Amino acid sequence: MARAAGVDPALVLHFFGSKDGLFEAALELPLDPAGVVAGLLQGSRDDLGERVVRTFLGVWDAAPAQGPMLALLRSAVSHPDSADRLRALLLRAILLPLAVGAGGTEPDRRAALVASQVAGLALTRYVLRIEPVASAAPEELARAIGPTLQRYLTDDVG
Amino acid sequence: MARAAGVDPALVLHFFGSKDGLFEAALELPLDPAGVVAGLLQGSRDDLGERVVRTFLGVWDAAPAQGPMLALLRSAVSHPDSADRLRALLLRAILLPLAVGAGGTEPDRRAALVASQVAGLALTRYVLRIEPVASAAPEELARAIGPTLQRYLTDDVG
Numbered sequence: 001m002a003r004a005a006g007v008d009p010a011l012v013l014h015f016f017g018s019k020d021g022l023f024e025a026a027l028e029l030p031l032d033p034a035g036v037v038a039g040l041l042q043g044s045r046d047d048l049g050e051r052v053v054r055t056f057l058g059v060w061d062a063a064p065a066q067g068p069m070l071a072l073l074r075s076a077v078s079h080p081d082s083a084d085r086l087r088a089l090l091l092r093a094i095l096l097p098l099a100v101g102a103g104g105t106e107p108d109r110r111a112a113l114v115a116s117q118v119a120g121l122a123l124t125r126y127v128l129r130i131e132p133v134a135s136a137a138p139e140e141l142a143r144a145i146g147p148t149l150q151r152y153l154t155d156d157v158g
Numbered sequence: 159m160a161r162a163a164g165v166d167p168a169l170v171l172h173f174f175g176s177k178d179g180l181f182e183a184a185l186e187l188p189l190d191p192a193g194v195v196a197g198l199l200q201g202s203r204d205d206l207g208e209r210v211v212r213t214f215l216g217v218w219d220a221a222p223a224q225g226p227m228l229a230l231l232r233s234a235v236s237h238p239d240s241a242d243r244l245r246a247l248l249l250r251a252i253l254l255p256l257a258v259g260a261g262g263t264e265p266d267r268r269a270a271l272v273a274s275q276v277a278g279l280a281l282t283r284y285v286l287r288i289e290p291v292a293s294a295a296p297e298e299l300a301r302a303i304g305p306t307l308q309r310y311l312t313d314d315v316g
Contacts, residue, residue, distance in 0.1 A: 077235045077285055087286045112291040120278020127235055128245045133270035143316025144271055148306045158301030
């Protein structure tokens with residue numbers, strides 16, 4: 001399962017350990033972080049924000065009932081240890097490589113701002129299920145939220 | 159306590175019921191929703207996004223260790239019933255009145271987009287504690303994230 005999904009079990013084990021079922025949840029993530037980031041950084045920089053939204057929604061929507069991602073989020077909200085691990089994985093495997101690749105100043109700040117929008121998109125769409133975001137087509141959300149991520153990754157952010 | 163904080167106990171009870179400790183947590187929220195929204199809508203519409211960020215952070219930072227808000231978030235992520243109640247309270251008491259007051263088209267869509275950014279800001283700053291957002295001054299976050307909320311509330315959102 002982990003191999004088929006492209007996740008490196010050693011990476012997951014390093015960040016999540018084997019307790020709380022987190023390891024099992026993370027192994028089911030339909031996510032190959034390095035491949036995802038490389039894919040996002042291909043193509044025009046002008047569309048980067050929209051591509052991030054499309055890809056993020058594709059990963060969540062592909063998981064059965066968003067089970068693995070919701071398990072990670074639930075664990076992070078309830079256990080500081082899990083929050084530490086999820087933060088480390090998100091930053092090191094996805095957000096920092098993305099922000100560095102986008103080429104802007106202060107990549108750590110940009111990565112944190114991107115986190116603030118994509119984490120909230122997940123919470124709004126899959127947990128709180130606030131309409132019309134909960135059932136909007138990915139393409140519509142890419143148009144609405146893509147410019148936010150574009151600014152956080154490549155433009156002036158105060 | 160509830161009276162001093164300006165929360166209407168009947169409103170909280172209506173949305174949260176009395177189980178799971180949610181009612182108690184919500185009562186401790188340092189939040190008078192109608193007053194908060196009225197305050198946000200005073201002053202220039204051009205600064206509305208930054209004011210929302212400042213006010214949101216003020217509410218979270220004023221709570222002791224963010225206890226009541228984290229309790230609500232934790233409960234919503236773990237229990238669909240709690241998520242339903244939190245969504246209803248957020249939309250009816252805060253986000254929809256704010257979006258309607260801002261005067262843009264499709265206020266329900268704008269309210270959901272605002273939710274996606276502010277919920278993620280809370281998750282990033284107080285739960286995942288991703289730096290530098292976790293320890294940034296509110297004014298810096300207002301400059302960085304305010305334009306996002308400004309666009310969601312008043313501008314073209316695709």
